Amino acid sequence: MEKAVLDDVMREWDSPLYTEAVATFNRVADLMGLDENVAERLRVPQRAMVVTFPYRKDEYSQVDSVFGYRVQHVLTMGPTKGGIRYAPDVNLGEVAALAMLMTWKCAIVGLPFGGAKGGVRIDPFNLSRAEKQRVTRRYTAEIINFIGPNKDIPAPDMGTDEQVMAWIMDTYSQQVGHSEPAVVTGKPPALGGSVARREATGRGMVSLLPLAAEYRGVDLDGAQVVLHGFGNVGRFAAIAANELGCRVIGISDHTGGVHNGRGLDVADAARHVDEHRTLEGYAGGDAISNDELLRLDCDVLIPAAVGGVITPDVAEATSASIVLEGANGPTTSSADPILNDKGVLVVPDVLANAGGVTVSYFEWVQDLQNYFWSESEIVARLREIMNRAFSEVMDIAIRENTDLRTAALMKGIKRVADAKLVRGVFP
Ligand code: NAD
Numbered sequence: 001m002e003k004a005v006l007d008d009v010m011r012e013w014d015s016p017l018y019t020e021a022v023a024t025f026n027r028v029a030d031l032m033g034l035d036e037n038v039a040e041r042l043r044v045p046q047r048a049m050v051v052t053f054p055y056r057k058d059e060y061s062q063v064d065s066v067f068g069y070r071v072q073h074v075l076t077m078g079p080t081k082g083g084i085r086y087a088p089d090v091n092l093g094e095v096a097a098l099a100m101l102m103t104w105k106c107a108i109v110g111l112p113f114g115g116a117k118g119g120v121r122i123d124p125f126n127l128s129r130a131e132k133q134r135v136t137r138r139y140t141a142e143i144i145n146f147i148g149p150n151k152d153i154p155a156p157d158m159g160t161d162e163q164v165m166a167w168i169m170d171t172y173s174q175q176v177g178h179s180e181p182a183v184v185t186g187k188p189p190a191l192g193g194s195v196a197r198r199e200a201t202g203r204g205m206v207s208l209l210p211l212a213a214e215y216r217g218v219d220l221d222g223a224q225v226v227l228h229g230f231g232n233v234g235r236f237a238a239i240a241a242n243e244l245g246c247r248v249i250g251i252s253d254h255t256g257g258v259h260n261g262r263g264l265d266v267a268d269a270a271r272h273v274d275e276h277r278t279l280e281g282y283a284g285g286d287a288i289s290n291d292e293l294l295r296l297d298c299d300v301l302i303p304a305a306v307g308g309v310i311t312p313d314v315a316e317a318t319s320a321s322i323v324l325e326g327a328n329g330p331t332t333s334s335a336d337p338i339l340n341d342k343g344v345l346v347v348p349d350v351l352a353n354a355g356g357v358t359v360s361y362f363e364w365v366q367d368l369q370n371y372f373w374s375e376s377e378i379v380a381r382l383r384e385i386m387n388r389a390f391s392e393v394m395d396i397a398i399r400e401n402t403d404l405r406t407a408a409l410m411k412g413i414k415r416v417a418d419a420k421l422v423r424g425v426f427p
Contacts, residue, residue, distance in 0.1 A: 013044065015093025017307050017329050021100050024333055028409040031402075038417045042103075045096050046114075047072040051142040055134045066135070067091075070118040070143045072152055073099040076419045079150055080116035081106060081185075081357060081364075083157025084164070086135075087306075090119035094307075098157075101328055102357070104412035105350040109389045111361045114416075116152050118143070124159035125254075125277070136164050140171040147172070149182035149368065155360045156186040156232065158306070162198065166191055182367035185360035194363035195375045196382075197356075202236025202304070203379075204355015204386050205326050208347055209244060209300065211390050216345040218321050224298040226250040226320070228257075228290065229305025230269065230279060233326040233353065237302055238266040250288070250296045253279045253305070257293035260285030294318070303330035310335045318344070325349040340403050348405035350412060351393055358385050 022043055029039045048071040054063045069092055072080040082102040085095070095117045102115025120139050124132065146152060156165055165184045169191055172183045181192030189195055196203075213220050223246045227234045230251045238248045247263035255278045258264065264284050272282045294301070294309060295317040303309055304326030310318075315331070315338035323339060323346045325331065331339065331346065339346050359382055366372050373381075397407035 013093045013096045015091055015097065017097040018093035018100075020308075020329060020333050021097040024405075024409065025100070025413070028406055028413060031400075031406065032410055032413065034413065034417055035421065038420050041420070042074070042100075042413070042416065045071045045073045045099055046075050047146075048092065048096060049143060049146055050092055051139070053138045053142050055131065055138055058128050058131060067121045068119065068139045068142060069095040070116065070146050070152070070154075071095045071099040072114065072116045072146075073103045074114035074416060074420075076416065076423060077107075077114055078112040079114070079148075080152040081111070081113035081155070081360065082116035082118065082152075083155045083186075083356075084118040084120070084139075084160050084168075085157040086120050086122055086124040086132075086159030086164075088121065088123040090121050095119045098328055101350055103416060104409055105354050105357060107412035107415040108350055108393065108408050109354045109358055109385055110415075111357065113153075113357075113361070116154075117157070118154055119157075132164070133167055136160075136167040137171045140168045141175070144172060144175055147183060149180060149364070153182070153360075153364055154184050155356070158231070161232070162186060162188045162193065165193070182364055185363040185367075187363070192363075192367045192372075194359055194366060194372075194378060196378045197359045197363055198232060199236040199240075200359035200382060201233045201353050201356030202238075202326065203240045204358065204382050205233070205302075205324055205347075205352045206237050206240035206244065207355070207383050207386055208352060208390050209241065209246075209322070209324065211387065211394075212322050212324070212345055212347055215394065216321050218299055221245045222247055223300060224249045225300045225302065226293060226296050226298040227326075228252050228294055228301075228303045228309060228330075229327060230273060231305070233356075234302070234304035235266075235270050235273070237304055237324075237326055238264075239270075241300070241302075242266050246300065249298060250285075250293045251279065252288075252290050252293045255280040257288045257290055258282050258285040259288045259293065259296060300324060303327045306330075308332055310339070312338055315339045315342070315344075320344060323347070325352045328353065336403075336405065346404060347390075348408050351389060351404065351408045354389065355382055355386055358382055 187193035301320035307329035
């Protein structure tokens, strides 16, 4: 792509995360010798929608207007799939970057989806339950022609959960005139949600830890684990790490962190969050800042909150041997080479957190067939897919003498490019 055209593209979608995603894509596309016609198309989303909509606050006379987004990156291999994020700073560029990451992620684990993402620029912690419901139903109404079981299937992401998915499913079903569970995944089991979906991302990620530890020569018995973010992903990752015999010595959320060198009681911390919504005031260890937490001495560092937190400074400071990327885009592209040069094994987001979309895929299949699997079937199939993807990516990394992120993206981008080339250009 000519530089002037590329500059235009960046102006349209500009955001730090999108700049990172495109820079990483360009680096890997160059290494692969990717067809430039395909590369040009894949740098930008196929479809993007920006909406502005009002919602009524609990104070009846007050109405606020907010921005919402839904971006579909590639529609070549099937419907698109990706979460919906409620966050105060979400923007079109960030959602576009996350949609692109979803495309690679689905391709890496072999799911029949392109990538999508959605968002509403709002602070979910400042909303009552009733306000969140009104925001969700109106956002769904705004994007309703864009989504559907065979078009684009949303799921939870930061700031959204099973309840939000239930409201989306209900709003969509009211409009089409019949119950349509397959329009979203991550629903409560009572509505056709899959058992084990809530735990899938954290548990799927930690199921890769023994493979990573074996490769990197880390003894997991008593290994010190630090988690940034204690939401859906972080909480279940902490529980799974404990089950492997690791010691979780640090956890955090947006209000700050807690450190206990003897090991935190993860279940007790989770109970505190259930009661108080955040970790603030949790007395199971010493209070520390998020920045201090990211620099704690540990064997395994798991970013499981927002993007861009592993900066060059943090990469220099960390003593971790393994970084498991639970969050999307947690490591900046300038921090990545520092970790690689230090010999840290980084299991990249597109591989590490793919367990969520994999069990979402299972949920979608079960909803379409109205035939539900047992928890043991789901866990076994998830493990098989995650372990196979890890081994395939590791083989590419060894063959190409490169890091796991580059190897994973080579695998994902190749699958999408092959599909595009064989379908050809319409008309
Ligand atoms: P969540 O809303 O359940 O939890 C987010 C956690 O991060 C909370 O503990 C929150 O307090 C904390 N947090 C938010 N901003 C923070 C900040 N600035 N500093 C420190 N902590 C902060 O979200 P989630 O579903 O656990 O998602 C976390 C990350 O994992 C996101 O990057 C998301 O895109 C990614 N992810 C989620 C899934 C999934 O299935 N939920 C799947 C793949 C990737």
